[in-house]
Amino acid sequence: MLDVSNSAERPYADGKILRRVTDGVGIITFNNPEKRNAMSLEMWEGLGHALVELRDNSDVRVVILVGAGDKAFVSGADISQFEKTRHNAEASEEYSRRSEAQRALLATYPKPTIACIRGFCLGGGMQVAMLADIRFASDNSQFGIPAAKLGIAYGYDGLRNLVSLVGPSWARLIMYTGMRLDSTEAVRIGLVDRVLPDAELWDATMEIARTISGNAPLAIQAAKITIAQVLKDESHRDMDAIKAIGTACMDSEDFREGRTAFMEKRKPRFKGR
Known part of the structure; x- marks a missing residue:
């Protein structure tokens, strides 16, 4: 079993995914700030390892997902990898297969999960956030799915989650236009649950996590x-x-x-x- 209350930060994916435990709350950080926490395939796989360890730690009762820095939660997929990993349908299918296990793990996670969103939450970042049970956002956050601007198809599971949160009409508008939504619009349509001033976001998220952990x-x-x-x-x-x-x-x-x-x-x- 992992350390009980306060553990040192453990890195995965060459340090681009970090995992730690604080007072029974598991914290996973997307740590690729120079690329606004864009997700590489290695980061997806590192996310899976971190989730499994926190899942199997009986002292962890809730998990927070957060982006490093103040610019982004996750700004989407790492497009610099596309020529290598998603250059055609066959390669894209292999990419999806390798990242699907991690998305499925988060979708069926047995412990409560909270997405703490600051800054950009785009594309694959939206997918991660929508898989969380609860979404808190700072008042400077931006949301969007730019698939139509990149010529790619957003997956079924991601769109199912989007429709379940905002309804089919808003899902169409978001997907057809690739538009950006600010936090005020996001909370109004149900994409996020609560918007807080940026300086208050982390403390508010931890307060809810500790409340859940105590139940x-x-x-x-x-x-x-x-x-x-x-x-x-x-x-x-x-x-x-x-x-x-x-x-x-x-x-x-x-x-x-x-x-x-x-x-x-x-x-x-x-x-x-």
Whole structure:
């Protein structure tokens, strides 16, 4: 098991992905500021390694995704790699296959995830942000998917997530034009959940992360599983999974601890079992 509360920063992808743990909160940093945190294939794979380590650390109850510096969350894919990795349909399919595992990992992540967005959040950065459970943004953020300006097709999963957040009409406008949205527009249409002054963004994100970390992990897992099933077509919903996690909650030590703490008028100490 990984170190408990406060760990040193661990690098992946030649230091362009960083992972650390602070007071039970896992933090993954996209650390490519000279390219506005543009994502290379190696960074996608490093992201996957960091996510797996935080997933398997029982002391981590929530994960924050954040970009290094003040210019960008993730400004998109590293276009300088395109001639090598995405120069035609076959190469692009291989690129997608190698990065798909990391996107799938984030899409089905068992712990709550928060995207802390400052500056540019474009293209592949939007894909990462939309896969997070919660999105907080600074008031100087910009959002967009410039696929139409690059002549590439944005993937099905990314567009499904975009439509689920902003609806089909806004998804069409964003995709057809490649337009940029400021944070005011992004929060108005539901692309992000909260906009804060830039200087307050990190503290507000950490406050929410610590609040989540202090709540009962099984109850949060139940909410995450159930919401995911609600979003599926009725014919594909796993009602047995919802029932199983509900039973696990009711039979857990945490449920007994929650009741006891309430009666004793103290803060509960949840263990996730």
